[in-house]
Amino acid sequence: DTAVSQTPKYLVTQMGNDKSIKCEQNLGHDTMYWYKQDSKKFLKIMFSYNNKELIINETVPNRFSPKSPDKAHLNLHINSLELGDSAVYFCASSHGWTELKYGYTFGSGTRLTVV
Amino acid sequence: AQSVAQPEDQVNVAEGNPLTVKCTYSVSGNPYLFWYVQYPNRGLQFLLKYITGDNLVKGSYGFEAEFNKSQTSFHLKKPSALVSDSALYFCAVRDGSTSGTYKYIFGTGTRLKVLA
Numbered sequence: 001d002t003a004v005s006q007t008p009k010y011l012v013t014q015m016g017n018d019k020s021i022k023c024e025q026n027l028g029h030d031t032m033y034w035y036k037q038d039s040k041k042f043l044k045i046m047f048s049y050n051n052k053e054l055i056i057n058e059t060v061p062n063r064f065s066p067k068s069p070d071k072a073h074l075n076l077h078i079n080s081l082e083l084g085d086s087a088v089y090f091c092a093s094s095h096g097w098t099e100l101k102y103g104y105t106f107g108s109g110t111r112l113t114v115v
Numbered sequence: 116a117q118s119v120a121q122p123e124d125q126v127n128v129a130e131g132n133p134l135t136v137k138c139t140y141s142v143s144g145n146p147y148l149f150w151y152v153q154y155p156n157r158g159l160q161f162l163l164k165y166i167t168g169d170n171l172v173k174g175s176y177g178f179e180a181e182f183n184k185s186q187t188s189f190h191l192k193k194p195s196a197l198v199s200d201s202a203l204y205f206c207a208v209r210d211g212s213t214s215g216t217y218k219y220i221f222g223t224g225t226r227l228k229v230l231a
Contacts, residue, residue: 004158041203043159043221056218090158100166100209103149104219106158 003027004107006091012113013081020077021110023091030095031055032074033104034066037088049074081114088112117142119208121222128196129230136191136225138206147209148189149219150180154202162204165189176200196229203227 004025013019025032033056034046048056049068063079078085091107118141128134140146147166151159163174170182180191191204206222 041224043205043224045218048218092158100147100164103151103161103164104159106151106160108156108158 004091004093004105006089006107006110008110009108010111010113012115015081015083015114017081018077018079019081019112020075021089021091021112023074023076023107025072025091025093025105027093027105028095029093029105030071031093031099032068032071033092033094034074034076035090035092035106037090037109039087043090047074047076078112081112083114086112086114117208117220119206119220119222121204121206121225123225124223125226125228127228127230130198131195134191134193134196134200134227134229136204136206136227138189138191138222139187140189140206140208141187142208146187146189148180148182149207149209150174150178150189150191151205151207151221152176152202153205153224159205162191196227198229198231201227201229 007022031050033048035043036046037043046060047066052068065077068074088109088111090109092104094104120139149164150162152162153159162178163172165172165182173179178193182189203224203226205224207219209219
């Protein structure tokens, strides 16, 4: 069973479009994250939700809006896509203090290409 | 502000030889340090962590890391490299705050290439 699953795996879209990436975890974790990995493999946190509450909101264009309908899901909606949004987006999850023991669990990523 | 540096973009090592992937950090307070590995087209996988205690920590797949407070380093090591260890390795630091609004800062990654 996939612990953290993201859909779609690949997404190719034109500039100006609006798209969503979905993430689901079946680990019972209470915190979920979105990270962006650019073409140089640099990983940067974007958002974090704990029990459906936004707790980390990095300096990200407001075209990016996360939504957490429940603890097991964290979706990322992107409006008016730009070329610079092309990257791999990773969802991750963790649970309370066990995060210090087991770290984060990452999804396999969504490769977004804006043309 | 906390930060992590991985000075080498790529490390090449022959199979069977020992490997080291370097990481230095800068944090306020106690450092919580992690290593993750990323295989092609996959998400990151947790390898090991240092929270407190012994400076040498052991993790998955035979990897270990040495915490050195005076040098603010947390280098990843393995006594004998395998071709299958070839991947991208990330060092990360977590703020030791207990406020709950913590985050991981990842290094820029080091590509390890093990040559047969």
